[in-house]
Amino acid sequence: MFQYWNGYLFVALFIILGILLPVASLWVIGPLLRPNHPTQGKRTTYESGLEPFGDARVRYNARYYLFALLFVVFDVETLFLYPWAVSYKRLGMFALVEMLIFLFLLVIGLVYAWRKKVLEWT
Amino acid sequence: MTFFLNAPMIGFYIIALFILGCAVMLLSFQRVIYMALAIGGVFIGCAAIYILLGADFVGVAQLLIYAGAITILIMFAIMLTNHEAADPPHKWTVRNILSAVAAVLLGAVLLLVIRSTTWPPEVEADVNGGNSNPVAVGLALFQNYTVPFELVSLLLIVGMVGAVILARERKEDEEE
């Protein structure tokens, strides 16, 4: 068990490093090194060279939500595939049938979304 | 003292502090979109707890589904509704006070019961039966939990169909 946690100790270290590096460069070392001469033009939001207009918080189209939800559904499906794949040799035919039923039912779901024109963008 | 020198215990306290911090932020933010970010933090902390408990697969699943997908889903849901309005400032009404008392009582009872129980001692034997964690999950899922597994596919489809019914833009909407 100790071996196990040791492995994750490195993961934790990497996470801490990953957080510390941008924090250090943006808020600690950066301000000390870079020149600081703010003007009005520099303070505006950068919007690919255009004059920024409107509010950043616009209302999104409901379509985005449906896409995100379809993503979640198939994300969960993928997640079930993984333990099935790694233990497949021990499980045999029965699990194959189970997984085929599962996938078949979800493919019906995908066809449903497609036929209901959820996937069309225009 | 061994209690505190135990490395996983220290890890647990750090993670627990992180989760509690995120949860408090979630409650105290005025803007919904920040709340969504804070709940992402809670999800990530929970994933860390799962990994600490030795449930790698569940931990990664938690990161993938909750911290990744669900948080994004919540964000989209907020962005397509009117998210400009911030919560009105908090007021102590009778209802709020009663809810607070009830919540504290519930928490106290849960804590008391859980702390007063002598839990089954930690089993030294490998709970995964010598398998790696995902393999153990696979064996349990496809041997003992066949029926719920198939029902889950129905559940996913119902969720999807429901969202399509409620959120889809229809031609007949424009006619009305």
Place this chain on the structure above:
Amino acid sequence: MPATDLLHQPYGSTMGPMIIVTAAAFIVMILEFLLRKGDRRWLSGLSLAGIAAALVAALWNFHHEPAIALNTVVVDAFGSVFSVLILISALLVLLFTLDYTGRTKVASEHTYLILFAVVGALAMATAVDLVTLYVGLELLSVASYVLVALRRHSARSVEAGAKYLLMGAVGSAVVLYGMSFVYGISGTTNLIELGSNGFAMYNNYPAITVLAFLLMLAGMGFKLSLVPFHMWTPDAYDGAPAPISAFLATLSKTAAFGMLLRMLLFAFNAAATQLFWWAGVLAAVTMVVGNLIALPQRNMKRLLAFSSVAQAGYVLVPFALIQTNHFNDWPGLFDSISFYLYAYTFMTIGAFAVVYVVSRARNTIDSDALIGLYQRSPWLAAALTVFVLGLAGMPLTAGFIGKFYIFTDTVHLHQAWLGVLLFLTSVASFYYYLGWVRKIFQREPVGDIEPIRASGTMNVLVGLCVLGTIALGVVPAVLLHPLLNSGWLY
């Protein structure tokens, strides 16, 4: 389990109804997006046929010896009785939606959503594994949330859906939390294993066992709208389309009662004397508060909502009697529960149907719409009177017999205070139920009276419900006989 054994499980008897309904749901779903709009009217007939086929399969199961498949799903009289009731109410609700969608613009997808919900409900009635029960509960709940919000252009409907979603999600989470404690101290999710070592569980971890019991009871209390957890009920019933309100009041409650009874019986039987009195407390509060809030209601759907809250309290009374701890008494209690649920289903669906027809014709949901109903439609007036008197517990209706059984149980098992409370609250309920009857037979004060005509399907539906209510009231033995089956529990 070796692979060869997996092929020789009694799948057909245990999961037959579930598989039939699932297949019907998918066929309807596929045809719905393949067919053109005009051809879709066959789909309702197809789903009705699917449910009817599953009903035949479930009735067939009464002759089947108790058996188990995959350690998760069983066939026994208990499961069959609940499955049959679930399928009957699904049949009635589908008939109801036929008429509703004919008149109202509502998404045609509701047909297979109802079928998916029925699959979940059947799983709740027949599974003996906490995980399966929970997934079944979620399947039923998620489908119900969508169904409640089906009239998506009506702000009330969407609000009702959102409220139901929030409260339902809290309920599910609480149930799951309770289950997690059970798993934590016993190391198994299988109810049969739990049943065989329940004593050890309670003796070693009394506090956690009580906590788990209460959490599971409270969580299911949200689904059953028992009193401290009933706040969503009137809004959800009022906002939902009428057939869906009937669906929530009957099918969803039946499944939840089945699941609750099986869970508690198996997981906590050893500690019944110490635990089940909590159900009695909940039942008492539910009966009193549910009936009291119903008294001033004028909105007919809200009144039926509160009435369904109170009725759930009556059904919960036999749960409290399980504490008597005589295993021999349990089948009798189970008979009282299932009989009452059958009676309640017919009366409630019928009442919702008549209220729907009347409120549609009079264009108001206020109970004043009932004034002069006997002049407008003597048939509907008579039917509604039967349902309402049945719900109140008038002799010669099924409601009376159901209450009578529960009452005698309480006396017989020395918990008469619950029986007395049941009697007193029923008397109080006569006030609002008879208020309706008075309005039905009151003369319309003004002018010309246009008759109310119900469509053919509605007449069939109301007729079936009247038949069920009266038949169970006059010859209750019709139903009690199959319930006294020896293999009532696996």
